[in-house]
Amino acid sequence: MASAKGRLGRLKALLEEFYVSPYRGALARARREEDDLFMLFVFAELMGVPNPAAYYTLELQPLLLERFHEWHQRQGMEHSPLDGFRCC
Amino acid sequence: MNAAVLAVLGLTMMFLGYRFYSKFIAEKIYQLDPDFVTPAHAQRDDIDYLPTNRVVLWGHHFTAVAGAAPIIGPGIAVIWGWLPAFLWVVVGTMFFAGVHDFGAVWASVRNKAQSVGSLTGDVVSPRARTLFMVVVFVLLMMVNAVFGVAISDAFQETPSSVIPAWTAVFVAVIIGVLIYRMHVPILWPTIVGTVILYAVIYLGEAVPISLSAGSFGLPVGAQWILILFLYAGIASLLPVWLLLQPRDYINGIQLFVGLGLLYGAVLIANPTIVAPAINPDLPASAPPLFPLLFVTIACGAISGFHGLVGSGTTSKQLDKETDARFVGYLGSTGEGALALVAIIAATAGFASLADWRLMYSEFGNGGMAAFVQGGARVVASGVGISEQFAATLLTVMAVLFAGTTMDAGVRLQRYIVQEWGTIYRIPVLQNGYVATGIAVTACLLLAFGAGGSSGEGGMLIWPLFGTTNQLLAGLTLMVISVMLVKLGRPVRYTLIPMVFITVAALGAALVQLTTLYREGGILYPLLWIDVVIVLLAILVMLEASSAFLRERRAAAAGAAA
Numbered sequence: 127m128a129s130a131k132g133r134l135g136r137l138k139a140l141l142e143e144f145y146v147s148p149y150r151g152a153l154a155r156a157r158r159e160e161d162d163l164f165m166l167f168v169f170a171e172l173m174g175v176p177n178p179a180a181y182y183t184l185e186l187q188p189l190l191l192e193r194f195h196e197w198h199q200r201q202g203m204e205h206s207p208l209d210g211f212r213c214c
Numbered sequence: 215m216n217a218a219v220l221a222v223l224g225l226t227m228m229f230l231g232y233r234f235y236s237k238f239i240a241e242k243i244y245q246l247d248p249d250f251v252t253p254a255h256a257q258r259d260d261i262d263y264l265p266t267n268r269v270v271l272w273g274h275h276f277t278a279v280a281g282a283a284p285i286i287g288p289g290i291a292v293i294w295g296w297l298p299a300f301l302w303v304v305v306g307t308m309f310f311a312g313v314h315d316f317g318a319v320w321a322s323v324r325n326k327a328q329s330v331g332s333l334t335g336d337v338v339s340p341r342a343r344t345l346f347m348v349v350v351f352v353l354l355m356m357v358n359a360v361f362g363v364a365i366s367d368a369f370q371e372t373p374s375s376v377i378p379a380w381t382a383v384f385v386a387v388i389i390g391v392l393i394y395r396m397h398v399p400i401l402w403p404t405i406v407g408t409v410i411l412y413a414v415i416y417l418g419e420a421v422p423i424s425l426s427a428g429s430f431g432l433p434v435g436a437q438w439i440l441i442l443f444l445y446a447g448i449a450s451l452l453p454v455w456l457l458l459q460p461r462d463y464i465n466g467i468q469l470f471v472g473l474g475l476l477y478g479a480v481l482i483a484n485p486t487i488v489a490p491a492i493n494p495d496l497p498a499s500a501p502p503l504f505p506l507l508f509v510t511i512a513c514g515a516i517s518g519f520h521g522l523v524g525s526g527t528t529s530k531q532l533d534k535e536t537d538a539r540f541v542g543y544l545g546s547t548g549e550g551a552l553a554l555v556a557i558i559a560a561t562a563g564f565a566s567l568a569d570w571r572l573m574y575s576e577f578g579n580g581g582m583a584a585f586v587q588g589g590a591r592v593v594a595s596g597v598g599i600s601e602q603f604a605a606t607l608l609t610v611m612a613v614l615f616a617g618t619t620m621d622a623g624v625r626l627q628r629y630i631v632q633e634w635g636t637i638y639r640i641p642v643l644q645n646g647y648v649a650t651g652i653a654v655t656a657c658l659l660l661a662f663g664a665g666g667s668s669g670e671g672g673m674l675i676w677p678l679f680g681t682t683n684q685l686l687a688g689l690t691l692m693v694i695s696v697m698l699v700k701l702g703r704p705v706r707y708t709l710i711p712m713v714f715i716t717v718a719a720l721g722a723a724l725v726q727l728t729t730l731y732r733e734g735g736i737l738y739p740l741l742w743i744d745v746v747i748v749l750l751a752i753l754v755m756l757e758a759s760s761a762f763l764r765e766r767r768a769a770a771a772g773a774a775a
Contacts, residue, residue, distance in 0.1 A: 134401075137401070138399065138400060138401050140267075140269070140270060141400045141404060142399075142400050143266065143267060144270055144273055144274070144463070144466065145393065145400055145463050147264070147266055147270060147271075147531065148278070148459075148462065148527060149455070149458075149459045149462075150261055150262070150264065151262040151527075152454045153454060153455055153459075154261040155261075156453060156454065
C-alpha cells in the first residue's frame with residue numbers, strides 16, 4: 127500500500143515537473159513584468175507621476191521597499207530615482 | 215514485406231545506435247565529463263537554469279521536437295517507395311540526428327548554455343550569426359503556412375475531427391485555469407482532460423462539421439486557413455499559462471499514447487506493406503530521389519529545429535554533462551520512432567497496391583492524409599476499434615501537434631517583429647497586436663500567394679521548408695565541428711553529416727528552382743523564396759570553409775610553436 131502511494135506520489139511529481147519546467151522561465155518573466163507594473167503604481171507619486179490610486183498604494187510602500195532596488199535597476203535607472211529614498 | 219518486422223528492425227537499429235554509437239561519441243568525441251559543472255548548477259536561478267531529472271528533460275526534448283513534421287514528411291516521401299524513406303529515417307537518426315541533437319546540447323552546455331545562434335557568432339563569425347537569424351526567420355514563416363494548410367486539409371478530409379480538435383483548445387484552457395489559478399494538483403485535471411479528449415471523438419463522429427463552399431466567396435480550404443490564422447493570432451497573444459502550456463502538456467501525453475497505440479497495433483495486426491520497396495512507376499511530377507528525399511523527410515532523420523530546442527532550453531536544465539547523451543541522442547531517436555511508424559502507416563495501411571497508387575498519384579500527395587488513412591486501418595485491425603474512430607483519433611492527434619506549432623510559431627514571429635521595432639526604433643512594431651498582425655499576414659500571403667485563392671501554397675513549399683530546416687542543421691553541425699577542431703578532436707563524425715546535409719539542401723533548392731520556374735515563371739513568389747534559400751546555402755558553405763581553414767591554420771601554428 128505504502129509503495130503504491132509512493133509510486134503515485136512519484137508519478138504526480140513527474141507530471142508536475144513535466145508540466146511546469148518548459149515554461150518556468152516564461153511564467154517567471156511574465157509574473158515579474160506584472161510585479162514591475164505594480165511597483166510603478168506604488169511609487170509613481172513619489173517620482174512625480176500623478177497616480178489616482180496613490181491613497182491605496184501608499185500603505186503598500188513599506189512592504190515593497192526591499193524589492194525597490196532591483197526594480198529601479200530593471201527599469202534602467204542605475205540609482206534610486208527618489209531623493210528621499212536612497213537605496214544605493 | 216511484413217510491417218511488424220520492419221518496425222522491430224528499425225527500432226532495434228535505432229536502439230543499437232543509442233547503445234553503441236552514441237556511447238562512442240560521448241566518450242571519444244564530445245568526451246563528456248561527469249564532474250563538469252553544468253550551467254544548470256553554475257548559473258542556477260531556479261527559473262531558466264535548474265537541474266532537472268533526465269527522464270523529464272528527455273520527455274521535454276522529445277515532445278518539443280516531435281510534432282506534425284515527422285508525420286507529414288515521411289507521408290510524402292514514401293512516394294519513392296518504403297525502402298529509401300526507411301533507410302534515411304533509421305540511418306539518419308543513428309548517424310545524423312542523434313549526433314546533431316546531442317552535439318547541440320553539449321556545445322551549449324560547454325558555453326554557458328548559449329543558444330546555437332549566439333554560439334555561431336562566437337565560434338564561427340558574426341556574419342554567420344546573421345546568416346543563422348535569417349535562416350530561422352525564413353523557417354518560421356514557412357512552418358506556419360505549411361501547418362495551416364495541413365490542418366485545413368485534415369479538417370476537410372476528416373470532418374469528424376473538427377469538434378474534437380477545437381474541444382482540445384477548451385480542455386487546455388480549463389486545465390490551465392485549474393492548475394495555475396486554482397492550484398488544483400495536476401493528476402486529476404490530467405486524467406479527466408485526457409478522458410474528455412478521447413470521449414469527445416464520439417461526438418465528433420456524430421456531428422461532423424463541414425464548411426459550405428463559396429461562403430464569403432471563398433473555397434472551403436481558404437475559409438479554414440483564415441479561421442486557423444485568426445485563432446493562431448489570438449492564441450499567440452494569450453498568456454502562456456492559459457493555453458500554450460496546457461496544450462503542450464496535452465500534446466506530450468497524446469504523443470506517448472499515440473505512439474503506444476500505433477506500434478501496439480502494428481505488432482498485433484502485423485499488416486503487409488503494399489507499397490513497393492522502390493517505386494518503379496513514379497508520377498511525372500515526382501522530383502529525383504536525391505536530393506529531394508533528404509529535405510522531404512527533415513524532421514525524423516535530422517532537423518535543424520532540434521538545435522534551437524537543445525541549445526535554447528534543454529542545455530539550461532541539464533543536471534550532469536553525461537545526461538546530454540540520454541536527453542539529446544535519445545530525444546531525436548524518439549522522433550525517429552514517430553517517423554518510422556508514419557512510414558509504416560503510409561505504406562502498410564492500404565488494402566492494395568492500386569489503393570496506394572491512388573493516394574500517391576502526384577508528388578506532394580499523401581502526407582498527413584496517408585498517415586491518417588493508413589494508420590486508421592492498421593489501428594482498427596490491431597486494436598479492434600472502428601476505422602472511422604481511429605481515423606478521427608489520428609487526425610486529432612496530428613492536428614493538435616500542428617496547431618500547437620502554429621501557436622508557438624506565430625508567437626515567436628511576433629517577438630521577432632517586436633524586436634525589430636526596438637532595434638530600429640519603430641514604436642508601432644513594438645505593439646503586440648500590430649506585430650501579431652504582421653506575422654499572421656506574412657504567413658497568409660505565403661499560404662495564398664503560392665497556391666491562389668485555395669490557399670494550397672503551404673504544401674507546395676513543404677520541400678522548401680525541409681530545405682531551410684536542413685540548412686539550419688548544417689549550421690549547427692558547423693558550429694559543433696569548429697568547436698571540435700579547436701579542441702583538437704576528430705571532426706569527421708560531425709563534418710561528414712554537415713557536408714552531406716548542406717550539399718543535399720543546396721541540390722534540393724537548385725532542383726526546385728527549375729521546377730518552380732517551369733510552374734509559375736519569373737514572377738512566382740516561391741521562386742524568389744527559393745533563390746534566397748540557394749544564396750543562404752552557398753553562404754553557409756563559404757562560412758563553413760573559411761572557419762575550418764582558419765581553425766586548421768591556427769591549430770597547425772599552435773602545434774609548430
